[in-house]
Amino acid sequence: MIGHDNVLTLDKIKKGENFLIRKIIDPQVKCMSTRFGMSEGQTLKCIYKTPGGPIVLQKKFQEIALGSNLTKSIEVQRV
């Protein structure tokens, strides 16, 4: 995206990487993921990426799957 080259989104995170959630843009996704334990400012791990499909994230014992279309709208930072 022009002008957004420095913004890393969740879809770019690779399996095994830890990352910090900077911003969840979609309010619906934001609320649902907050309920599951994933919110802005938290550190999570990507434990699985199905090719072209959902990404599976882990926070302690909690595992959450996110569709690939949602991952593009979540801004993250590798840690």
Place this chain on the structure above:
Amino acid sequence: MNEQNTTNPSLQNCKEDCSVPISETDTFVLAGNPNVGKSVLFNLLTGIYVDVSNYPGTTVDISKGKFKNHLIIDTPGIYGVGDYNEEEMVARDILLENNKVINIISAVSLERDLFLTQQLIDMGFQLVLVVNQIDEARQKGIKINYELLEKSLGIPVYSTIATRKEGIEDLKKGISRAKRGNKTPGLDDIIKYQTSSGYRTVEIVLALEEDSSIKQKYPDINIDNKKEEIYLMRRNHINTILEKCITETTAGANLSTKIGHWLLNPVAGILSAIAVLIALYQIVGVFVAGEIVDLTEGTITDHYIPWAENIVSSIIGTGWFFQILAGEFGLLTMTVQYIVGVLLPLVIGFYLFFAILEDSGYLPRLAVLCDRFFNYVGLNGKAIIPILLGFGCVTMAIISSRILTSKKERIIAIAILALTVPCSAQLGIIVALLAATSTPWAWPVYLITIFSVMLIVSMVLNRYLPGETSGLILDLPPMRLPDLKNVIHKTMKKTWHFLAEAGPLFVLGAFIISILSMTGALSFIQDWLSPLVVNFLQLPKETATTFIMGLIRRDFGAAGLAGMAGLGTAEAVLTPVQIVVSTIVITLFVPCIAAVLIMFKERGFFEAFLLWTLSIVLAFLTGGIVSYILNIIF
């Protein structure tokens, strides 16, 4: 804020922010996340005398039972109180009518489950907390400091292993200790400006969290949307509590975690999905649809139907009324034979299989695996549930399409189900028909055609229907061995719900067909279809009858074809090309009358009529094209 509100009875008799002592006859709402053992606990508390009823205007069944003199109301599994889906709305409405809650959570998913707990506390409910599945937590090396948890939340906490009845006696004694807990720090500052207006805390918090029901109930309510702010405050507060109360003693994954991860691997995932489908086909498709249905349907045709016919004819003679009650499509004969003899075993079989998949934690992983494919056709991975159920009974699957989030997704799923998914009653005969062609190309031609129609229809609908496909966001529960009692309980509940909802439609369908048959309209439609069948599909004229029979019961149509294809003792009148063409047409042709009626109920007249017409046109169009191509090749 509406200062004139005087309709709320709680305003007069309940002082907020102080716990009211529990009386012996107080009602408790049982609330918790999905898959935390809520039903098991409900059964342990209430015993066998349970009243299950449908929550008005929804698909959700609510169980009520007695524990001593307390009424216990079970609610659907939810991740939070709100209006995100039908289950949440039902749970919210029940909670709004009460103020005491038994909240059950799982010791292995405290991060997730405590959100609901803290939300209930924030809403001012009097709570007792049950931390269940502590055995699984121990295996995973999770250590919980219950005293500190109790102190942090400000409510009584009990630990249990509900499946082994451990901790239940202590809980039973402690229910009367339910009280209001410690709100999320900072929340009171937001609420305090609103309390003077006279609303209950739960109503204010729901309004702050932008719940639609509160806005509907009090149109004048004037509270800012603070949902994101409150959610984040609550989440941070829970994280602080967890840091204090939880220690993880061992690192590394146990077997359940390893299996869970392994199932997400594309190769292992696809292999396991194939294994599950084979098991489903063998158990439900072959064993239940074959052996069990033969037994149940046979018993009804041999013993019940002659008896019912005799009784009816001895009372009312053999006129038109007899035809409606006990004739070819009789309400007391064919309808009973179909619902009890065929559908009931199939639906129980399917729901049982699905309850096992659901309780084991496998279904969400299957949804993850299928998500990418379903994205192409405008659905997300959750659509695998109604689509798979469709192979059992399309009517049952259309009902379950309600789990899909958007209207667009529900229409696409119903179109796929109504058009391309053969139900189990039909599937067995289709397999036999294609085998009867004794040609290697019958199966590939059939599968490619049906799959292509499914892809084209869903992609076109996805392209032109307004609205968005919701993204997949799923919690993956740990893989575990399902509890047999719970599986049976769930199966029975769902089966009962299906019968209550679809049963009357099968009765209505049979009635309509009886009328069509007696007035000669059925033969008129058959005659009218004949030229199309003969000239366009290049099939014998009699095939039209089997297509119409398929409207009554999908398998009737296929069974009619079986005779014409030379299965059983009949002589074959159809060529292999004709068998394949008619099998394709009967699959794509309108689903059975109950499925059509449920389509009308779900989607309204206009959409259902369009889908119905589409399935008729597509069935004949596809059949005609395949017939034309095959006749050139062979």
